[in-house]
Amino acid sequence: MAGTLPRSPLAPDHFPELPIIDGVTFAAVEAGVRYSGRLDVMLALCAPGTAIAGVFTKSATRSAPVLDCQAKLGGKSDAGAAILVNAGNANAFTGRNGTDAVATVVNRVAEATDLPPNRVFTASTGVIGEPLAHDRITRHLSALVTAQQPGAIADAAAAIMTTDTYPKGATQTVQVNGSDVRISGIAKGSGMIAPDMATMLVYIFTDARMDQAALQSLVSATADRTFNCITVDSDTSTSDSLLVAATGASGVDVTHSDAFADALHAVMLDLAHQVVRDGEGATKFVEIAVTGCVDDAAARTHGLSVANSPLVKTAIAGEDPNWGRVVMAVGKSGAPADRDTLSIWFGDTLVAERGWVSPTYREEDAAAHMKNDHIRIRVDCGMGDGNATIWTCDLTHGYIDINADYRS
Amino acid sequence: MAGTLPRSPLAPDHFPELPIIDGVTFAAVEAGVRYSGRLDVMLALCAPGTAIAGVFTKSATRSAPVLDCQAKLGGKSDAGAAILVNAGNANAFTGRNGTDAVATVVNRVAEATDLPPNRVFTASTGVIGEPLAHDRITRHLSALVTAQQPGAIADAAAAIMTTDTYPKGATQTVQVNGSDVRISGIAKGSGMIAPDMATMLVYIFTDARMDQAALQSLVSATADRTFNCITVDSDTSTSDSLLVAATGASGVDVTHSDAFADALHAVMLDLAHQVVRDGEGATKFVEIAVTGCVDDAAARTHGLSVANSPLVKTAIAGEDPNWGRVVMAVGKSGAPADRDTLSIWFGDTLVAERGWVSPTYREEDAAAHMKNDHIRIRVDCGMGDGNATIWTCDLTHGYIDINADYRS
Numbered sequence: 001m002a003g004t005l006p007r008s009p010l011a012p013d014h015f016p017e018l019p020i021i022d023g024v025t026f027a028a029v030e031a032g033v034r035y036s037g038r039l040d041v042m043l044a045l046c047a048p049g050t051a052i053a054g055v056f057t058k059s060a061t062r063s064a065p066v067l068d069c070q071a072k073l074g075g076k077s078d079a080g081a082a083i084l085v086n087a088g089n090a091n092a093f094t095g096r097n098g099t100d101a102v103a104t105v106v107n108r109v110a111e112a113t114d115l116p117p118n119r120v121f122t123a124s125t126g127v128i129g130e131p132l133a134h135d136r137i138t139r140h141l142s143a144l145v146t147a148q149q150p151g152a153i154a155d156a157a158a159a160i161m162t163t164d165t166y167p168k169g170a171t172q173t174v175q176v177n178g179s180d181v182r183i184s185g186i187a188k189g190s191g192m193i194a195p196d197m198a199t200m201l202v203y204i205f206t207d208a209r210m211d212q213a214a215l216q217s218l219v220s221a222t223a224d225r226t227f228n229c230i231t232v233d234s235d236t237s238t239s240d241s242l243l244v245a246a247t248g249a250s251g252v253d254v255t256h257s258d259a260f261a262d263a264l265h266a267v268m269l270d271l272a273h274q275v276v277r278d279g280e281g282a283t284k285f286v287e288i289a290v291t292g293c294v295d296d297a298a299a300r301t302h303g304l305s306v307a308n309s310p311l312v313k314t315a316i317a318g319e320d321p322n323w324g325r326v327v328m329a330v331g332k333s334g335a336p337a338d339r340d341t342l343s344i345w346f347g348d349t350l351v352a353e354r355g356w357v358s359p360t361y362r363e364e365d366a367a368a369h370m371k372n373d374h375i376r377i378r379v380d381c382g383m384g385d386g387n388a389t390i391w392t393c394d395l396t397h398g399y400i401d402i403n404a405d406y407r408s
Numbered sequence: 409m410a411g412t413l414p415r416s417p418l419a420p421d422h423f424p425e426l427p428i429i430d431g432v433t434f435a436a437v438e439a440g441v442r443y444s445g446r447l448d449v450m451l452a453l454c455a456p457g458t459a460i461a462g463v464f465t466k467s468a469t470r471s472a473p474v475l476d477c478q479a480k481l482g483g484k485s486d487a488g489a490a491i492l493v494n495a496g497n498a499n500a501f502t503g504r505n506g507t508d509a510v511a512t513v514v515n516r517v518a519e520a521t522d523l524p525p526n527r528v529f530t531a532s533t534g535v536i537g538e539p540l541a542h543d544r545i546t547r548h549l550s551a552l553v554t555a556q557q558p559g560a561i562a563d564a565a566a567a568i569m570t571t572d573t574y575p576k577g578a579t580q581t582v583q584v585n586g587s588d589v590r591i592s593g594i595a596k597g598s599g600m601i602a603p604d605m606a607t608m609l610v611y612i613f614t615d616a617r618m619d620q621a622a623l624q625s626l627v628s629a630t631a632d633r634t635f636n637c638i639t640v641d642s643d644t645s646t647s648d649s650l651l652v653a654a655t656g657a658s659g660v661d662v663t664h665s666d667a668f669a670d671a672l673h674a675v676m677l678d679l680a681h682q683v684v685r686d687g688e689g690a691t692k693f694v695e696i697a698v699t700g701c702v703d704d705a706a707a708r709t710h711g712l713s714v715a716n717s718p719l720v721k722t723a724i725a726g727e728d729p730n731w732g733r734v735v736m737a738v739g740k741s742g743a744p745a746d747r748d749t750l751s752i753w754f755g756d757t758l759v760a761e762r763g764w765v766s767p768t769y770r771e772e773d774a775a776a777h778m779k780n781d782h783i784r785i786r787v788d789c790g791m792g793d794g795n796a797t798i799w800t801c802d803l804t805h806g807y808i809d810i811n812a813d814y815r816s
Contacts (some may be wrong), residue, residue, distance in 0.1 A: 091746065093735045314811035327501045400808060403722035
């Protein structure tokens with residue numbers, strides 16, 4: 001269970017040093033929603049004028065807090081904003097009780113922070129189908145407000161974990177028009193990870209200034225190339241939420257800045273990769289680059305088919321360069337492919353081309369690549385210019401261990 | 409590897425007694441295509457006038473023998489027919505060499521049996537991407553022809569196994585117009601099992617008489633309700649082939665017989681279930697009945713989403729009635745669903761209704777059902793009359809054990 005799993009062998013060495021983002025403060029508490037002896041509720045408060053953009057799961061059974069957040073995005077407001085997240089209970093498939101719990105929490109946060117309820121965003125992550133004991137959250141609200149600190153983002157990252165084996169953070173500082181703007185983000189997620197949207201809970205804060213519509217457009221496009229390109233187990237959460245808050249406190253407008261867009265992309269990709277690296281039971285980080293397809297969508301379909309194939313994922317776990325299973329996964333995906341124009345590489349080793357094993361292929365070369373903990377598979381369909389890159393992890397005994405007994 | 413795995417705990421007690429089908433004979437040999445010390449090539453010979461129908465994988469990277477069989481089906485012929493199958497090598501993604509190997513084997517079988525080449529059907533199952541050592545097959549052809557016996561179908565069932573832990577056979581005898589007609593079939597398959605088509609290699613023989621077009625129509629429709637409703641790991645083989653041979657030797661025309669159609673359905677469903685029961689690492693046989701959907705296709709989409717969800721499959725392995733994961737899998741499937749009209753049963757226990765846990769639900773009831781080795785999950789979408797039933801197995805450490813080291 002959460003907190004008792006060994007740290008992923010693919011984890012970064014340490015949580016990064018995240019700079020303070022002007023205009024946002026954090027606090028976290030041990031509320032005992034489900035877990036005990038650990039932080040499990042976090043509250044972030046953003047300054048007046050903050051623009052909030054978001055991307056959410058497309059699940060038909062999405063959770064009550066997701067539905068509430070979706071209804072609130074896009075509204076114009078000069079008020080500040082609050083983001084409250086609990087771990088341990090997803091408040092998903094909890095019927096009317098779930099909707100009521102969200103309303104109660106939102107209203108109590110609004111009272112405690114002097115914000116309008118439509119500027120209070122919540123998320124819940126954990127077990128599905130059990131009522132959320134919202135009083136365990138609300139009784140800590142005044143403490144959460146009192147304890148707010150600009151530098152407490154690491155506590156917030158820890159408070160949103162479930163089966164994660166490490167907290168996830170990423171940051172970029174970029175110059176726009178001669179001034180620094182900063183982006184810092186946190187994420188949780190290790191299983192029930194697949195597009196759409198990707199994954200999990202992600203909160204990113206920047207002191208840049210951007211209006212809500214432009215920020216939403218940028219965030220949506222960037223999510224498609226980052227969080228929507230990762231998969232751990234092909235299972236899509238009912239709670240996936242990504243919020244990006246731009247406080248504007250730096251005074252720097254980044255609306256047309258490519259440098260800012262690149263930096264935001266870097267933060268989102270870093271967090272997305274960290275989620276994959278914490279994939280339940282993962283021992284290998286796997287990059288699947290698909291090129292030469294009839295269009296980008298076909299490349300994405302092939303890439304996800306390879307990334308989600310249990311046979312490919314177990315072969316990688318076994319360090320077996322079993323490229324036949326990659327052929328199988330491309331063949332089954334439903335997107336256009338031609339056996340006789342397909343080429344496959346493991347690492348830098350060309351293993352198959354023109355419908356058969358390459359004449360230069362030596363299995364020991366591919367086998368050597370499979371010993372790494374960062375595996376690169378490239379598939380070229382030889383049919384066009386469409387491309388996509390998908391990131392995933394292997395499928396191991398650890399995944400079975402974690403998921404055959406999640407609720408106990 | 410093949411032959412060394414322990415017999416599936418879900419296996420039937422013994423291979424069934426299969427009656428002789430007039431008009432067909434069998435033989436099998438230890439050819440050493442890849443395995444040693446076991447039968448690995450089988451030849452079945454059907455009498456002149458036999459109608460052959462088939463269903464094959466839709467993979468874009470399907471194997472050379474599949475392409476060859478597909479090209480031959482549907483032709484009218486009064487000649488007999490031969491079916492030759494090897495295990496150990498799939499002859500898939502083997503380029504020009506693969507096509508040549510099929511042609512060589514077909515021509516040599518035709519010579520040895522005095523049949524036209526377009527009445528010789530072959531299949532290969534096993535590792536993908538390695539050249540088929542076809543001389544290891546062809547050098548045994550005269551022995552395979554000489555050894556033909558009407559009663560040797562069990563040897564044929566054994567010869568086509570790869571990671572199967574038991575040979576699979578099924579039979580039905582049915583009265584049509586006062587006369588008995590018999591159907592006997594064999595199958596192999598335990599991993600890389602998913603629609604379409606389902607699965608694996610299946611050969612069914614009957615002494616009924618039916619013209620090819622009518623037989624093809626019946627077989628295609630019945631495959632959609634049997635082999636195309638099973639999944640082990642969502643991975644679709646490049647070699648999946650189902651052939652049904654109607655020798656006509658009983659003299660009984662079954663073209664409009666519902667009894668025959670029902671009996672054929674029973675044989676196909678029995679074999680399909682046996683494949684699931686031999687799913688790699690399986691410890692639970694799982695039936696997912698989906699009702700109340702907007703149409704049958706939506707029900708099938710929901711059923712397959714539940715059946716292929718690693719989180720559902722691992723929960724079943726852990727005997728955890730984690731119905732929240734069923735909600736998740738329905739939500740992500742993409743087919744229409746409404747959280748508030750969804751109902752879910754584990755066994756006979758109603759666990760969720762109207763968007764939340766049922767007021768009558770006691771977890772110990774569902775938990776008791778999960779201890780069985782035949783798990784029944786029912787999902788009702790409350791939206792219409794569409795329904796489908798999907799069969800699968802759980803996802804266990806055994807699947808990882810088998811597939812992280814398949815080629816060694």
